Amino acid sequence: MATENNNVPVLSIRDLRTYFHTQEGVSRAVDGVSYDVFRGGTLGVVGESGCGKSVTALSILRLIPTPPGEIVSGEIQLEGQDLLGLPMKKMRSIRGNQISMIFQEPMTSLNPVFTIGNQLSKVFRLHQNLSRKKADKKAIEILYACEIPSPERVMNAYPHQLSGGMRQRAMIAMALGGNPKVLIADEPTTALDVTIQAQILDLILRLKKEFGMAMILITHNLGIVAKGAQRVVVMYAGEKVEEADVSDIFERSQHPYTKALMNSIPVLGKRTKFLEEIKGVVPAPFRFIPGCKFADRCPEVIAQCLETRPQPRERERGHWVACFC
């Protein structure tokens, strides 16, 4: 059952639609997505490229470049407070402070011309109004908490002087500096080596617990979801197709896409001759599809799927599925 012990969502998204206006047409990157993140919980958001998982996260922080992007409709609330209508000045005080984000590629999200110390202490100077000296001290403390062996040295280092794992730790330190209520981790380990991935994942999960944060863990890796998430949302082509507790997603998934995804991954220790394929490709985001977006690849498709778009319905307690099957 759900392990959250209170039902107050700390972050709430309702019917979010984020579109991009491009020369080829309107790209419906997020097309009516709703989910909640609970205090102290971890929501895993799973899907492949183009499913909208990252754009949803960027929409929460209102980091969508406008134009060509546009949050067309929907509601996003942090502890009941509307975020989409906030003036930018207030939104900036929420970013990095109440809601933080770590990205996949630490080299592209850290400023290459400033030292780690400079970038990190800025978090404390900006959000907690500390003096430079006090901010530096806090920065060292948090680098240490992120398992960086010689924090003083790293303070004076530039991003390119650190390894991938170290950069990611520095970015995590920056994200935690503001003591956020919600941490959004967008593919935090994908760009790292396997043995470093394990270190970083463990670190993130441990710090999340210590700091008492809620987390949105965005990934395409089902192993990471199994380890880190309590609830899971599966996305496909801009929509939520299934949502359930992590054990239900793995043992009793109901949406044909989720089932097919589970069966198409090679799992250590379970060798078969052929993997189950999902025929076809993800639809181009500019195509307007009247019915279910997965219909043309679905092994269980029926006539209704092509005409009407299925909405997520609570099939069992806490288990939502958008399917007519």
Added chain:
Amino acid sequence: MISKNLLEIRDLVKHFPLKKTGLFQPPRYVFAVNGVSFSLKKGQTLGLVGESGCGKTTTGRVILRLEESTSGVVEFEGRKVAQFNKKELKNFRESAQMIFQDPFASLNPRMNVGAIVEEPLLVHAIGNKADRKDRVAAVLEKVGLEADYMRRFPHEFSGGQRQRIGIARVLTLNPKLIIADEPLSALDVSIQAQIINLLVRLQEEFYLSYLFISHDLAVVEHIANRVAIMYLGKITEVAPSTDLYSDPRHPYTKALLSSIPIPDPQAKMERQILQGDIPNPANPPSGCGFRTRCPIAKIVCRIESPKMVKVGKDHYAACHTL
């Protein structure tokens, strides 16, 4: 004596020189491949697995002589590749081909698919125009693409389809050996399954031999008969696929296997999380390269690089504790 192995590598070494930082500085090198030996039989797949800087990609490139080795032997069908003259090298390249990691960078965006897939036939002067067209159509269908796609350009295709085009290009020459360098890393999970299945089917149909380079242990377990693990330019363990996964002997292999999160929330894993970062291959540790992160390192590991010893049937590992 005719070797029964299609490919045999012995003590392969490749060092890349670094620019001198000062007039009187000693020369520095990146020790990319530092004494690698393995063999590959016809119709089999050898997985070459490792993390950044282990030398797996360089090994693949040196085998095909895309880089010249510093020392060591590469033998293809019993003949030394380093000694091939221009003509023999060209023939060799008909039989030994590569599939690349990045399906977006490995296809010329200004050539249509037909021209891309046909190019190897032109380079090796095989057939006339009509023959080539037939061959391209046949090979495109073999990889699950329509012959019509010949007229289209790479940007019109998805990552998975472009990888298929890359595979088709390789197949036109009827190669014996295909070196696949991380062919799935840039693809989505569900597309990976399609490409893996395609590679398995093609291997069966054409009796192909694969050197499958990857960092993804789960994929390699699925597709390889034998797996070799590399770290800092050396092979640390090599064994039949099932044995490597069920009975790993080298501490690095054990750590690698336990680092992979299993897609099963109930799985209780004995996690052996390695501390520290991978050392710089331009400045490897003395003795055993793995000793700086090894949970069971001893004094001897600092002094001497371990030799490969037999630890089971066809199963070898390089560690002082074995």
